[in-house]
Amino acid sequence: MNTDAGRSLLRGRNLLIAAALIALFGAFGVRMWRFVAPPALPTLLEGLPESKTEADQQLFQARLAKRFHVGSTEVDDLIDELRSDGFTVDPDNDVATYERQADISDKCRRSANIHWSRGEGDELATITGGYSLHCPQH
Numbered sequence: 001m002n003t004d005a006g007r008s009l010l011r012g013r014n015l016l017i018a019a020a021l022i023a024l025f026g027a028f029g030v031r032m033w034r035f036v037a038p039p040a041l042p043t044l045l046e047g048l049p050e051s052k053t054e055a056d057q058q059l060f061q062a063r064l065a066k067r068f069h070v071g072s073t074e075v076d077d078l079i080d081e082l083r084s085d086g087f088t089v090d091p092d093n094d095v096a097t098y099e100r101q102a103d104i105s106d107k108c109r110r111s112a113n114i115h116w117s118r119g120e121g122d123e124l125a126t127i128t129g130g131y132s133l134h135c136p137q138h
Helices: 002-036 054-067 075-084
Strands: 088-090 095-100 109-118 124-134
Touching: 054 124, 075 088, 075 095, 075 109, 075 124
Parallel strands: none
Antiparallel strands: 088 095, 095 109, 109 124
16 A cells, blocks of 8 residues: 555656646747747838838838828827837937847848927927838848
8 A cells, every 4th residue: 555655646746747847848938939039010110121212211201191190190199109119219309219130030120210390289290200121131
């Protein structure tokens, strides 16, 4: 009877060790997946071509104008939307920036800046910006 109790205790301990190892490897796997996955790209930058020509910059300008309407968009709403989209916003200087270096899963470097001014109230008076997208060709 002692041997049955010993085997049962040994099986229980082995199951506990196996469960702990599975949990450890699972946590490590999730951590590695999060490390490798690039951060979400702001929607203003999704699908843009490499920033080689003036036409590329005009495409970005058109996106800004379509998303943020001069005269009717409140600057506070603009700031909130840019922050939630991944930009770093400096409201005192009326500028927002985004910067992401190349990494394991995305070889492209991406950056953007947006400048605006306020009207007499809190409405958007002007908005302009530019972006840089460089993907090595090797």
